[in-house]
Amino acid sequence: MTPACVADYRDAARRRLPRVLFDYIDGGSYAETTLAANVADLAALTLRQRVLKDVSKLSMSTELFGQTLSMPVILSPIGLGGMYARRGETQAARAAAAGGVPFCLSTVGVCSVEEVAAAATAPWFQLYMIRDRGFMAEILARVAAAQCPVLVFTVDLPIPGARYRDHRNGMVAVTGRQKLSQALDGLAHPAWLWDVHLRGRPHTLGNIAAAAADLKALPQFWGWIGRNFDPSVTWKDLAWVREHWDGPIVLKGVLDVEDALEARRLGVDGIVVSNHGGRQLDGAPSSIAALPAIAAAVGDDLTVLMDGGVRSGLDVLKAMAAGAKACLIGRAWAYALGAAGEAGVSHMLNILRQELRMAMSLTGCTDVRLAGRELLNL
């Protein structure tokens, strides 16, 4: 069956990937209330159907931080991408480059920034604050040397969220029994076993391999994050990041108007209104619910992006109408990568593009940059 939408890629990823990996992508924290709200609140927002507008010429492109995007979509940073497909981040980055949209590489990607830049184009880079500032300075120097155009500083993970599925599957700490069931599950997914487990090595975290020599297997991942991510990070550390990075800085994980105003006051270039895809504070509002007040409060002084629950081009237009300048997509690309590698991500981006075109045509929006609240039934 040819996937026709992101939900089809989700089903295909579920079939192709071992359960521990599918659940890591698919799941959220605690009862997954915020994860569900991200999707449900976008679905509940309705677009105004308008007719008899000349929609023969539509412009879907936009500009962010001096870069032209073919549509207002960015591939969100996703950890462990190289576990879902062979050298997964390079495949996704190539698909993004071919589709004319940015790919943002996670600090905890399998492929390093150098590997991704060589395979595709220099990605946006997502930064987590690790305790060892000397090592952080080295990473930022590497990111600059790779000519990454934008730094996305994720601020909603001072400590890792508790995700029940990861506990149940032995992703957090593995028992002997879970180890056995993971091995059997791996054998039950031979395509993944051949493509990723055998031919996709090394399975290290390329950007931080030097600081993570003690990180040898997947179940040690969360423990390493807990020991090495810096929970003492504050707004003051933004000055430290600024000292070590000349380009645009986007703060990812802002969900509150006061924080958005502080980000503006401190002169960041952009924010991502995000709850980490419902993987951190369960019970936090959905991103689409938080977006309008934040966009209204900060105005045009900084670039407001959003992510969380975006599964279609219709969702992209809704987010633009609610105040975002572009959307990041997380699970949508991870599912497509896990299901069908680079071709899957390319196809999924084409699906989003067609859906966005359709949504613009039927709301009478001819230039996506001008999408505003008049497109919504409020």
Ligand SMILES: Cc1cc2nc3c(=O)[nH]c(=O)nc-3n(C[C@H](O)[C@H](O)[C@H](O)COP(=O)(O)O)c2cc1C
């Ligand atoms: C499997 C997975 C891994 C993620 N890893 C990271 C990460 O390393 N850094 C980060 O800033 N956000 C990470 N995120 C959050 C995404 O960047 C993004 O905020 C979220 O997925 C958006 O929600 P969506 O999946 O509903 O599109 C991750 C999300 C998922 C699903």
